[in-house]
Amino acid sequence: MSTDALRYQSGFGNEYATEAVAGALPQGRNSPQRAPLDLYPELLSGTAFTAPRHENRRSWLYRRQPSVVSGRYEAYAQPGWQTGADRSLALAPEPMRWHPIPFSGAEADFVDGMHTLVANGDAEAQCGLAAHVYLASKSMTRRAFVNADGELLVVPQQGRLVITTEMGVLEVKPGEIALLPRGVVFKVALPDSGQGAARGYVCENYGAQFRLPELGPIGSNGLANPRDFQAPVAAFETEAGGYELVKKSGGRLWRAPMKQSPFNVVAWHGNLAPVKYDTANFMTIGSISFDHPDPSIFTVLTSPSDTPGTANCDFVIFPPRWLVMEDTFRPPWYHRNLMSEFMGLVYGEYDAKPGGFKPGGASLHNAMVPHGPDQEAFEKASGADLKPQKLDNTLAFMFESRYRFIPTAWALQSPALDTDYADCWAGLQDKFKP
Numbered sequence: 001m002s003t004d005a006l007r008y009q010s011g012f013g014n015e016y017a018t019e020a021v022a023g024a025l026p027q028g029r030n031s032p033q034r035a036p037l038d039l040y041p042e043l044l045s046g047t048a049f050t051a052p053r054h055e056n057r058r059s060w061l062y063r064r065q066p067s068v069v070s071g072r073y074e075a076y077a078q079p080g081w082q083t084g085a086d087r088s089l090a091l092a093p094e095p096m097r098w099h100p101i102p103f104s105g106a107e108a109d110f111v112d113g114m115h116t117l118v119a120n121g122d123a124e125a126q127c128g129l130a131a132h133v134y135l136a137s138k139s140m141t142r143r144a145f146v147n148a149d150g151e152l153l154v155v156p157q158q159g160r161l162v163i164t165t166e167m168g169v170l171e172v173k174p175g176e177i178a179l180l181p182r183g184v185v186f187k188v189a190l191p192d193s194g195q196g197a198a199r200g201y202v203c204e205n206y207g208a209q210f211r212l213p214e215l216g217p218i219g220s221n222g223l224a225n226p227r228d229f230q231a232p233v234a235a236f237e238t239e240a241g242g243y244e245l246v247k248k249s250g251g252r253l254w255r256a257p258m259k260q261s262p263f264n265v266v267a268w269h270g271n272l273a274p275v276k277y278d279t280a281n282f283m284t285i286g287s288i289s290f291d292h293p294d295p296s297i298f299t300v301l302t303s304p305s306d307t308p309g310t311a312n313c314d315f316v317i318f319p320p321r322w323l324v325m326e327d328t329f330r331p332p333w334y335h336r337n338l339m340s341e342f343m344g345l346v347y348g349e350y351d352a353k354p355g356g357f358k359p360g361g362a363s364l365h366n367a368m369v370p371h372g373p374d375q376e377a378f379e380k381a382s383g384a385d386l387k388p389q390k391l392d393n394t395l396a397f398m399f400e401s402r403y404r405f406i407p408t409a410w411a412l413q414s415p416a417l418d419t420d421y422a423d424c425w426a427g428l429q430d431k432f433k434p
């Protein structure tokens with residue numbers, strides 16, 4: 001598959017249709033007695049057949065061999081990739097933070113380089129998510145991956161990724177994100193690997209699929225606009241030879257040999273598709289009067305739970321923006337939240353933690369754990385001249401969930417764990433003047 005001139009189809013959850021060879025898509029029906037070019041029709045369902053129409057996601061793939069043609073699976077060891085909450089862990093209800101997660105020096109591809117930092121919920125119960133960091137130094141070549149446990153939201157922090165999927169190729173760089181549906185086979189190449197390894201964050205969402213948030217009184221435009229999402233056009237590999245398919249299923253990894261490339265889809269149509277999105281296209285809204293608004297105005301995608309407004313996961317970004325609020329403490333307020341907050345930083349500085357939170361690091365503020373600006377941010381913002389100010393060259397993000405996140409043993413034992421994190425608030429004085 002050539003990546004010279006990647007082409008995309010615009011939109012989020014619309015009915016895409018694409019063929020790498022003209023005439024490969026059947027017309028007027030999905031499954032003719034013999035499909036054009038003798039391809040095999042295969043249905044990929046991302047929701048139950050009977051999901052309401054506005055939530056229903058499925059695509060028809062027309063391929064040289066159906067996915068069922070596969071060797072036998074055997075267990076595959078990847079101890080870094082954990083699934084669901086480990087409730088045996090007694091964890092003090094304290095704020096936690098990690099310095100940039102260091103590269104170990106060990107050669108690893110995107111799958112082997114995946115390390116779970118925190119997880120909640122239960123993949124079998126289809127609720128919750130894991131937040132992973134990938135540390136990858138080599139491309140996947142004759143190796144592909146598929147996840148039956150959840151969809152993957154990939155947030156590159158360092159290095160570009162070329163993500164070859166069954167449905168075509170996506171290229172993403174830091175500042176962009178990729179959303180890979182549950183069940184779609186993909187592999188990840190590192191086009192910049194000569195310049196060092198690739199690092200980024202992944203949200204593995206076991207729950208309802210990410211979708212665009214409701215806009216309410218904002219109206220019919222704004223935040224992440226659907227047309228800025230890009231799905232790939234159909235593309236398939238022609239090189240002969242086998243593959244290893246690694247599959248995550250039931251919290252375990254498995255591998256099977258395949259005689260053919262799984263990237264053999266010649267055409268597809270439907271509304272279930274991998275997509276990419278450039279956060280530079282996010283139409284950011286903020287206060288033009290006073291007060292710091294709730295960060296829900298920065299929601300890019302939301303995975304709802306069965307309680308309205310109480311997300312399984314909100315993917316929220318803190319992009320470059322103007323601050324103009326009058327008589328206002330402009331950074332985030334001190335707060336305690338019912339929801340649990342996992343944060344990462346792609347580049348720049350985060351205004352609540354200008355010194356201590358670094359790109360490639362992470363923080364965790366679980367339900368009702370108090371947090372807010374560190375002392376440095378508090379003092380700067382309480383005395384600042386409130387002229388219009390551009391927060392520029394910055395991109396932080398949050399995976400916010402109704403379920404408490406449990407760090408993994410790997411994250412707790414990591415040298416990147418910032419054991420002095422709470423000291424950033426220790427100097428805040430009682431300045432009350434009765």
Ligand SMILES: O=C(O)Cc1cc(O)ccc1O
Binds near residue numbers: 294295352398
């Ligand atoms: O805690 C954080 O840094 C994230 C956050 C940002 C914000 O602007 C308001 C609330 C909130 O939880």
Ligand SMILES: [Fe+2]
Binds near residue numbers: 335
């Ligand atoms: Fe917060």
